[in-house]
Amino acid sequence: MVNNITNFSRSGLSDWVLQRVSAVILAVYSVFMVGYLLLHPNLDYTTWSGLFENTAMRVFSLMAFIAIAAHAWIGLWTVATDYMKPTALRLGFQIFVILALFIFLVWGVQVLWGA
Amino acid sequence: MLQVSIYRYNPETDSAPYMQEFQVDTQGRDLMVLNVMEMLKEQDSSLAYRRSCREGVCGSDGMNMNGKNGLTCVTALSEVVKDNKLVLRPLPGLPVVRDLVVDMSLFYKQYERIQPYLLNDTPAPAIERLQSPEDRDKLDGLYECILCACCSTACPSFWWNPDKFVGPSGLLQAYRFLADSRDTATEERLSELDDPFSVFRCRGIMNCVAVCPKGLNPTRAIGKIRELLLANAT
Numbered sequence: 308m309v310n311n312i313t314n315f316s317r318s319g320l321s322d323w324v325l326q327r328v329s330a331v332i333l334a335v336y337s338v339f340m341v342g343y344l345l346l347h348p349n350l351d352y353t354t355w356s357g358l359f360e361n362t363a364m365r366v367f368s369l370m371a372f373i374a375i376a377a378h379a380w381i382g383l384w385t386v387a388t389d390y391m392k393p394t395a396l397r398l399g400f401q402i403f404v405i406l407a408l409f410i411f412l413v414w415g416v417q418v419l420w421g422a
Numbered sequence: 423m424l425q426v427s428i429y430r431y432n433p434e435t436d437s438a439p440y441m442q443e444f445q446v447d448t449q450g451r452d453l454m455v456l457n458v459m460e461m462l463k464e465q466d467s468s469l470a471y472r473r474s475c476r477e478g479v480c481g482s483d484g485m486n487m488n489g490k491n492g493l494t495c496v497t498a499l500s501e502v503v504k505d506n507k508l509v510l511r512p513l514p515g516l517p518v519v520r521d522l523v524v525d526m527s528l529f530y531k532q533y534e535r536i537q538p539y540l541l542n543d544t545p546a547p548a549i550e551r552l553q554s555p556e557d558r559d560k561l562d563g564l565y566e567c568i569l570c571a572c573c574s575t576a577c578p579s580f581w582w583n584p585d586k587f588v589g590p591s592g593l594l595q596a597y598r599f600l601a602d603s604r605d606t607a608t609e610e611r612l613s614e615l616d617d618p619f620s621v622f623r624c625r626g627i628m629n630c631v632a633v634c635p636k637g638l639n640p641t642r643a644i645g646k647i648r649e650l651l652l653a654n655a656t
Contacts, residue, residue: 309586309619319615319622320651385623389582 311388313401315381322381329374336371365419372415376408424448424503426462428469429511431518439518441509442466448499455487455494455502459510471522478635481570485522486511491572491633513575515584528584529571529591535614536588536596541607557603564598564643566636567591573630573640579623586619590630590640593621597643600650612647612654621647 315322347354358364383404391397423445431439446461456476463469471494474480478496485494487502488509502508516524542551574580574589588596596615599605615621621644630640 309617311618314618317618319618319620320648320655322618323622323648324652385618388619389579 313398313405314384315377325377326381329378332370332374333378336367336374339367359419368419369416372412376412380405380408423506424458424499425507426458427507427509428462428522429518430469430521432468432470432520433518452498452500455497455499455508455510456483458499458508459494469522470520479568481568484513484570484572484575484635486514491576493570493572493635496635513571515575515581516571524575526571529569529574529589532574532584532588532592533569533595536592536599537607537611538595538599540599540602540605541610542604543606551604553603560601560603561598563638564594564601567594567598567638568636570635572633572635573638576629576633577624578627578629579625583619583623587623588615588620590624590644593624593647594638594640594643597647600647608650609654612651615647616651616655621651 311317315325343358344350359368384401387397387400387404391400424447426444426446427441428444429439430436430442444462444465446458448458454476456473459469459471459473471485472482473495474482476483476495478493481493483494484491487494487497488504488507490502491513492502494510499508510522512518512522512524516526516528519525569591571591573594574584574591577590579587580589596611600608600611605611624641624644626641626644628641631638634640
């Protein structure tokens with residue numbers, strides 16, 4: 308057993324399942340967004356903010372934000388452990404990624420429920 | 423004349439590795455790469471490489487031929503030579519001992535880690551532990567591995583983390599014992615593999631499948647290990 312403390316879930320299996328589930332969520336969200344934008348070629352502010360007034364859309368968006376945070380954490384952690392050999396560089400990058408994802412996630416929540 | 427370019431490195435005399443050029447007269451025959459190496463050895467007796475059975479069973483002459491890993495003894499020139507040129511390098515990713523001879527310690531360490539022997543805590547029967555023909559069939563495509571290391575040294579995940587990722591060869595063997603009806607240590611074996619590196623560093627690019635000289639499929643075995651882990655943990 309190889310131990311690690313900076314990966315997402317401490318378990319390779321759990322990370323692997325999360326990576327796949329979050330990928331499906333992101334794929335569905337992307338398809339929905341592209342479809343919505345294609346169906347509304349002359350999109351104005353009222354329609355756009357109306358879409359995000361809907362609780363279902365807010366839940367769906369937050370789910371996508373959490374999915375992208377988990378997906379990016381797992382993926383970039385893997386990239387870091389593959390290619391960054393000096394510990395200070397690797398750990399620094401991992402902490403930077405985790406903090407950035409946290410900030411984006413909180414910011415995303417504020418955008419969704421703020422306005 | 424076949425142009426052969428060979429990786430040379432003798433740590434006792436060379437400050438850095440270099441490529442040495444040779445000309446070999448194959449007289450138009452489609453020789454095995456190993457035959458060509460034997461002809462080179464006659465030209466330069468200091469050339470070092472491993473070989474033994476010369477029929478693809480011992481697995482000692484794995485190396486990189488024109489960019490692709492394989493066993494020199496069962497690889498014909500016609501399969502690898504392009505533009506009349508043959509480039510021979512040691513298996514990638516492992517430390518070079520000399521010329522085409524690599525240090526396989528890390529590869530064997532990963533093999534040892536998966537406990538490549540039957541573990542059974544039930545009392546030994548008076549005769550052999552029997553197995554149904556169906557259970558025996560599950561080992562086909564797994565037991566044939568000759569540990570030549572062609573697959574693991576073609577795997578980028580093994581290049582970057584050879585101390586943590588078991589590698590395709592070791593994982594094929596890990597599944598060989600997980601799939602064996604006579605082995606009772608499935609849970610313990612799986613618990614040793616459920617970290618982010620040992621199994622899950624495999625990204626399924628299938629280099630291992632592309633190079634295996636025995637035609638085995640480590641990627642499929644790794645998929646089966648994932649299924650077992652998933653079934654055990656959900």
